[in-house]
Amino acid sequence: MSVRRVMGIETEYGISQPGDPSVNPMLMSGRVVTAYARSMGLRSGQTGWDYADEAPLQDARGFAMDREFADPSQLTDEEDPTMANVVLTNGARLYVDHAHPEYSSPEVTGPRDAVIWDRAGELVMREAARLLNQPGMPPLNLYKNNTDGKGASYGTHENYLMRRLTPFADIVSGLIPFFVSRQVVCGSGKVGIGTESQRAGFQLSQRADFFETEVGLETTLKRPIINTRDEPHAVTEKYRRLHVIIGDANHCDVANFLKLGTTSLVLGVIEAGAVTQNLALQEPVAALQAISHDPTLRTSVRLEDGRELTALQIQYAYLQMVRDWLGSGDLDSETVEVLDRWQQVLDKLADDPMSAAREVDWVAKLQLLQGYRNRGLEWSDPKMRAIDIQWSDVRADKGIFHKLAASGRFDELVSAADVEAAVSNPPTDTRAYFRGRAVRQFGENIAAASWDSVIFDVPERRTMQRVPMLEPLRGTEQHVGALFDRAGSADELLRTLLTD
Template sequence: MTRLGRVCGLETEYGVTSVYVSEDSGSEEPPLDVEAAVKEIFASTERAVRVPHGFLSNGARLYIDIGEHPEYAGPECLNLADVVAQDLAGDAIIQDLVDIANNNLRNRGIRIHVLKTNADSWGNSFGCHENYQYGAHTPISLPAFVSFLAARQILCGSGCIDEEGNYCFSARARYITEATSADPTHHKAFINTKEEPHADASRWRRLHVTCADSAMLPVTVALRTFLADRFLRLLEEGTGEEDLFVLDDPVAAVKTWNYGPNVRVSARRGDRPVEVSCPELLRESVNLCPAGDDEFGLGDVVARGLAALTEGDLTALSGELDWSLKYQLLSHVSAGEANFAGVRARRAELAFHDLSRQYGLRERLLKSRSVKPLVDENCIARAKVIPPTDTRALLRGKVVEACDLADRRASIGWSYVRLDDPPSPQIDLLNPLENESAEISQLLAKIEKMERE
C-alpha cells in the first residue's frame, strides 16, 4: 500500500452532450441543451432534497457546478489505491445516473453522453482539481511547486487535438493564464490560493491545485497524485532548495512544452540562471524527492515516460498514460491523413472520454487488458458506497448512510455534520485524520433509534 504524506482528494468536472438515437433525425443540433441534459441525469435522485450539498455514503460530494457541469468531489484519502478507486467510483456513479436517464429518454429517441474531458465546443475549460493538506506553519515554495506542476502537466496530460488538428499533451495547458489566483472562475491558474482549509485553520492548510487534466486511465490518475505528494514532501523537508528549478514564466513554459517537451526554457536553479526542458526538470526534481512506498511501480512509469518524451516516442506508454494511448488511437483512425483534423479523429477523441460502458472505449480496453487497471472492479464497487476507513470521510459517510436509512434530513459539509430533523447541535470534524468520534457514535445511535420507531 502506498501511503501518502497527507490527506488528498480529487474533484472531477464532467462535460455533457446529447444525441438523437436515430441517424435519420435530420438534425445536427443536440436534442437537449446542457442544462436540460443535466436535469435529466439528476432526475432519478432525491438526494439533493434529503441531504443538502449532495454528500454520499462514501464520503464524497456529487453536485452540479457552475456552468451546468456535473462534479464529483471524492472523499479524503490517505493511500494511493483509495485515490484511484474513488476517482473511478465517481465515473461509475455518474454513468449509473446517465443509464437511468437514457432508459427514460428512449421513447423520445434521445441519448445522453457524459464525457470526462477537459474542454467543450464552446471554449469552456474544465478538468480535475486536486486538494492536498499540509501543516499551517509549514512553508511551501509556491514558485517551485508551480514550476514542477508545469512539467508534470505534460507527463500526466490527457492528450488533445487543437483547433488546427495538431496533437498536444494536455488540454488544460492551453487555457492556463496565471501561476496562482484566488479567483478560479475568471482565472485559469496552476493553484487557487483562496484560503479554504476545510479543517482546523490553526493546524492545516489546503493546497488547491486547479490545472490538471481529467484522466481516463488509472495509472495517469495515480501518477499525478504520486508525483505531487512526493514533491510536496521535498518542499516540507526544506532541504536542497538551491537545487530546485523555478521557471521564469511557468505559463509560457507549459504552453511551449505542450507541443515540444524538449524545448529549453529559461529558469533559475538557486541563484543560477539556467535553461531546462520538461523531461530534465521532472527528472532532476524526482531524483531529489524522498523515497517511499511504490506499490504500483510508478517510479518506473516516470522513468519510461520521461524517456518517451525525450525520444519523441508517443506510443511507448499506451497502456498506462492517457496522452500515449490517445495518440495511438488517433494515429490508427487517421492513417493516411496529414493531421488529426478529420471527423474520424474528432469522433475517436470523444469516444476516448465517453464514460459509457457501451459507447466509450475505456471499458473495452480494460477488458481486453490493453490498459493497466491498478484496482479491480470490486474495489471500485466498494468505493461507490463505502468511504476510506482512515480519514474523517468514514464519519461523514456513516452519517449520510444513517440519514438515508432513517429518512432524516441533515446538513453536511467537509468539516461538519448536523442533523436537522429533529434539530440537533452541529458536530465539527476539523481533523481530516480523525476516523473515530464519540459524538458521531452517539448521533448514529440516535438516528438508528429513530429508524426503528
C-alpha cells in the same frame, strides 16, 4: 516521510444532449444528479450542503476578494439554484457546478485510494447516464474530459492537505516548474491547438491552453498555474488545503496514481524545506503551452538562470530531490511504488514516448489517433475531434477508452471489485467514513453536510445538532464504527457522541 496525506479529486463532467444545442446545461446537469440520487434512495437536496464554513474568496496571500468584484463562478458558497446537491453514502459530493455535474470524491489518505474513489465517480456518472437514456427520453451523454474542443474548459481539481506553517511563497516557487512539466506524465491528450482548437495538431494536455497567469484566485477565468484559494475545510490554524486546478481528467490508473503521488511527494519536499534545485522558469505560462504542444517531448524551456531544460529533465530533477529527501530509510510500500513507477514512466518517455501507452493517457490516445492518420485522416478532420470526445464517453459500450481497457490495453492498479465497492462505501481512514455512514444509516435525519460538518435534524431534539469534523483524520471507522453499529437511531448516536 511518505506519499501519504489527505487528498482527493473533484471532477466536472462534460455533458451534451445530441441534436439539441439549445438545451440548458445547468438544468441538464441537475437531471443527472437528481436521477442518480433517486436511484440510490436519496432525494436530491435532502442531504443538502452546509455552506457555513465556505470561504471561496479568501486568498492564501493574506486577503479576501470583495464579492462585488468576484466572477459568479467563484461564489461556490451560494446555494445551487437547481437544488441538485447530494452527499452520497461513500462520502462523496454529487452536485451541479454551474454548467456541469461534478463528482467530488471523499477524502482519502493516499494516491491508490484516490484512484479507487475517482473511478467510482465514473461508475456513478455511467449509472446516471443509463438512467437518463431510457427509451422515449432525449439522449444525454457524459464525458470525463476537460474541454469540448470549441472553447469551453471544465476542471479536474486536486486537493492536498498541507501544514499551515509552510510559507505560501515556497509552495509557489517549488510547484510551478513541477506543474508545468508534469503533463508529460499525466496529460490526457487533446486534438487541436489553442482554446478553440483553431490550429490543427495534437497536444499533451487538455487544460494547458486555458491558463493565463502564474498565481491567482480564479478557477474559470484568468486561470492560474497556482490557485490561491484558502479554504482548508479543516482547522485553519493547522492546515492549508492546496487546491490544484491545472490537472487533466485521467482514465489510466498509472497516470492518475502518479499525478496524485508525485505531487504529494513534491509537497513533502517543499514542507521540509528540502528544495535543493532552482528550477524557476522565465515564462511559466508560455512554457506550459510549449511543452503541451510537442508530443515528441523535445521542446526545451528557458529557466531564470539561463539554462534550457526539457519537461522530462525537470521531472527527473524533481524525482532526484524527492529521493534525496526520503533518503535510504524504510519507506512504506505506496511511497516505494510511486517512486518506482515515476522512474519507469519517465524512462519510457525518454526512450520512446509511444512505449508508455499502457500507462499514460495522452500517449494511448495519440497511438490510437495515429492509426487513423495512417489511413489518411488529417488532424484538421472533424472526425479526429469526434474520436477525441468519444474517447472519454463514460458508457462502457461507447467510450473508446473503456472498450480498449476491456481488451487489456492498460495497466490497472486497482480492482474492479474495489471500485464497485467504493461507489457505495466511504474510505475507512478519514472523516469521510462518518459522513458516508451517517448518510447511509440516518439519511432521513440529516439536514445538511459538508466536508467538515454534518447537521442532524432529529425529532427528539428541539434544535438541529451540528457535528463538526475539523480534523480530517477523525471520524474514521476506528473512531466511530462501533458507535454506528450500536446506535439504533440518530438521537442515540448523538447522545453517545456528545457524552464521549
